[in-house]
Amino acid sequence: MRVGVAYYPEHWDEAYWELDAKKMQEIGVSIVRLAEFSWSRMEPEEDVFTFDWLDRAIDIMFRHGIEIVLGTPTSAPPNWFMEKYPDAYILDDRLQPRYEGIRGHRCVNSPSLAKRSVVIVEQMAQRYAVHPAIIGWQIDNEFELSLCNCPNCEREFREWAFKKFDSLEVLNNAWGTVVWSGEYSNWSQLHTPRGGKRQLNPAFQLDYHRFQNQSLAAYQQLQIEILRRHCPGKFVTHNMWEDPLAIDYYKLFEPLDFAGTDYYIASNPEQLPTSAYNGAYYLDQARGLKQQNFWIMETNSGFGNSCWGPARRTMPPGFLRAVMWQCISRGADVVMNYLWRGSMSGSEQLSSGIMGHANQPSTRRLVEYTQICGEINRLSDSLDGTTLNNDIEIFYSHEIHRALQIQPQIKDGLNYDKIQKFYHTAFNNLGVGTDVIHWNSNKLNSYKLIVAPYLFLMNHEMVYRLEGFVSAGGTLVLTNRSGIKDMNNNVSPTLAPGLLANIAGLTVEEWDAIGQDGQHQVMSRNGRIYKITDWADIIAPTSASPIAWYNNDYFAGRAAVTVNNLGKGKVYYIGANFELDYLIELFGQIVDDLKITRIPNLPNGVHASIRRKATKFYLFLINFTDERKTIVLEHACYSLFDGPIPMGPLNLPPFGVEILCEGTE
Template identity: 50%
Template sequence: MPRIGVDYYPEQWDRSLWEPDAMLMREAGVTVVRLAEFSWSRLEPEEGRFEFGWLDEAVELFGRHGIGVVLGTPTAAPPNWLARRYPDVLPLDSQLHPQYPGVRGHRCYNSPSLNRYAAVIVDKLASRYAHNPSVIGWQTDNEFSLIACHCPSCNDKFRAWLQRKYESLETLNREWGTVVWSGEFGQWSEVTTPLGGSKHLNPSYLLDYNRFQTDSAVAFQQMQVDILREKCPDRWVTHNLWSYPSYLDYYKLCETLDFASFDYYPHTSPDKTETSPYSGALSLDLARGVKRKNFWIMEQLSGSPGCWFPMWRMPYPGYIRAASWQSISRGADAVVHFRWRSALTGAEQFWHGLIDHSNVPGRRFREFRQLADEVNRLAPLLEGTTVRNETAILFSHEQHIALDIQPQASGMNYFENVKTYHKALTKLGIGVDVINWTEPLDGYKLVITPSLYLLDWDTASRLAQFAADGGTLVLMNRTGVKNLNNVCRMEPLPGPLAECAGVTVEEYDPIGGDMHRMTCAGGSSYEALQWADILSPVTAEPIAWYADDYFAGKPAVTLNRYGRGTVCYIGTNPEEAYFIHLFGSLADELGIGRLAGLPEGVQVSCRSKEGAAYLFIFNFTREDKEVNIGREYDSILTGGKAGSVLRVAPYGVEIVKV
């Protein structure tokens, strides 16, 4: 059931404010608060001396007002006494310089001292609140990221990680190709983390180091999860993921959690508001795809962010409400706003909350109250609903890392290209899941695969089988270039997928920022950007050709009938308009439902359960928009009738039962 909440920091406010805040929260419709994720120094001011009285009081207060509490484990900000007494807590960069306390995230996941003392504080918290009825769940740490640490503990554990993977130095040298530049290792002690920070280090080495650091974050979190599961078996555990793109593999990180959570800060400045809601839609679909189930928003935009960068514009009237409903429409079962009140002290003083420093509730707070009222009123209807789609984009943190290690062409970026594919689908009114590239594909009709630069035969066989069984598979350029150890394949591209694609790459040209064009069979012309695979069809048929340069007239896009399905290969990175044309045609051919003719800036999403489906319509622009939804529907937001042509106000929201 969707819930509305706020992030609150009782340790930062005088106790005289706690009761009035809780009362105002209850009146405003708040049903959940997150507490304590940065409070280690207050919970354990000295080693072994614990002070939980203030947190007991806060938890009891919110419980008394009927507000559920999510407790955060405070391990993202170790206290000064811990870093001073046990300096192995601090991560070392590639130049062996320590990261000092004073910001946050100053901890190495592999530090013996951090793990020992983190286990103690988590155990103390879990034991104390295990049976407290006001505590509904737990958040581990805060916004885990991939920390490129080079301390002695990381060196020892990285070496052990490699020994488990490769078993022998001979195998490691062969699989990495260390013979290049006389990089062969003669004994295990020579193997270290990639010191120095050079971009010219062996790419297989760098990819494995990033994988190791993901596993380190996963292990550090799992230590906490194990404690929470043992002490609080009837409470859920989640983690609040930071923004995309991320080198940290969120799929691995969330594997043992009950559900994923995400921190959502759509950009508010005018030069960003045209694209930000589309990027936000992708981020929300990615968050849902982490566990392939509904998720939480643990931090939602409440005002202008700013601190270590100039402040953004304040959210336009309606923006906070629209972005929150957008989160719910794409699978969020709770939206927790950051934060209740703007901080008076510290680095985030100007990362604005719902209430400004004046402590006088204003426009943004009134908008939040309207949102909370709507969500609480509609929660029973939306309970049990999920997002179900027939189209998927396969996403991979590893592909993103590998392509960042060795950029393929000027301006060519894995995540930015994913944005283009997703934005085209969103503009077409096609719902899409964004899931891990290793996930099963049952139930999908259309699957889009951003550059599968790293590719093994098992994955290739699974994708080919999806097409053979009747699915439509869209492959992008730079597919099949390397194996999973980041080593180039000695075979024509797209490597293991060449047969099902029915085409091979005769030659390629990293065109970067040079402008090229391609034409389609009907005569329409589109920009061809970043890359140009010059294609040699085997069983595939060309459906677009390059219009200029030495490869003019050569195929740029092909379509191959494979088994009962279809494989499309796109050899360049066309402009968005081409993807709208192609994906729309493929969706119509496959019978994938969509709301055609959406105006620019208008988005739709659907949540459903057996016997009921609810369509959410958003106008993320500053002018009225008309949306044709085909026939008259019941509006569950207003209780009235929604005509077949809706007029949606700037940052307006409509929800209809379909």
């Protein structure tokens, strides 16, 4: 367990560097991330390299016992590059260039970008390959899909489509281009999705998304090969952005040593992890990318105003500590804060740093941060080597995510990212751990319960795998809008849930996009009434048994939720979007039936997770509210902070953290 920060020596007079390194060492920061936005400082003119400043910064950090993660600077190409190589500009859907001035302003399919990226990364790798301070590399910064429409992308997309389909006849059939007279008779007619119309062929749009994902992975691979060649023994990772981007991060992280993620949550109540926002979901997703522990490459150091949005509430006392321990509780082995020193200029100049802008020696934030660093460093020996071992898997698919963005099912509803977090929240409130795993994972049988919201796209291979999982004794939860389309993003010619109908034991006779009117209700098998929104599948069971029924409208009395016995397992089908209370009721029953470990009677707003090592386990309890919460301990425990704790009530102050284990340390 270690603590680090993002640091930008190029922003500051060199007189600060020694002072900052000394302060970092003093409070327990042991890693800094450098250089990911400094291409113009390292190469001010083409093939003119000036690394002397970076050499001095690295050496200062090293003298103070601080190790370095170097970032490749390819997210922010310098002005001389963009002027000389205009083919690197991203063209929007109206073929207008996105001009420089903000990072990420480059097309990853640009040959010029590839050429100059190889040069700068090669220069860095050769120079710092054997420097003892360098422990690893971060490639680029927060990759995103540009969905560019430049000539390079158009050419590469045609080649990608030709390799996939081999002929226009196959392509036309797969995409259903006969609709609206969209058939191609020559490859030259195939363009990128220009014009920005949502009504463009959805199969075509999804394949363009797949192409851009592969382009991103190929661009990353250029850098990976250079770093692996010159820097053996040094790790290589990337920092994904936690906001809902439909990127194939699973493929992106496949060749990397571990997943890195940036994790920002706000202190305003509607975005606390206790809400549907549920920041914990992203941490579980980061762990699921490679199904192992991960690093936080950036997380909050404070709040302020920046180019990314208006001013927000500052962190209340304890919130920073809660966030950093939450990251560790969900599988982070290193937590790095953004940023050490608040910038004085540029777009993010009002973003808060640990040190703030006035270089105050003892701000509340710095005092709290010093406490956190001390705790993490002190407990490192106990927590090193621990991992999470959960019995519940939530499916995630970037392709389904994108397909539902291409064709929103209803206004302001059926948002894939929100429904994922909402289901995750139900388990979080139950005090049970979940993994967020790519739906093509080959480890299905290592879980007792798989929850698969909105399996919008479906194929025979996935049905076969799910059927095998359930037949062998697993429990599967399906929802509305499942089995609607094939993998080409075309509607299946069968009643929903399409290929999943047999294992679900039902068909969807009719559906109603009920929206947010708040008038629709469902009665559960215990007689309680729950509100539903967005969607209502009117279910016709074949072998499934109803366990909840609609309570009003013309489909009153019809099945809303069912369970189907299949082999040794069960398949639940949730036909509507419920309020959280019903999901907690249903999932609580399923979890208890499967004898899955959970923390009972967890107060609302308290997060619980367990890290294990051999026979030892550590229970993390984090209060993400501004109120005191009480947990009743059923037996005496040992607190890593306070020592022995007796059986009975345990009080957690606002944003309080506790780490418990059996016995003593």
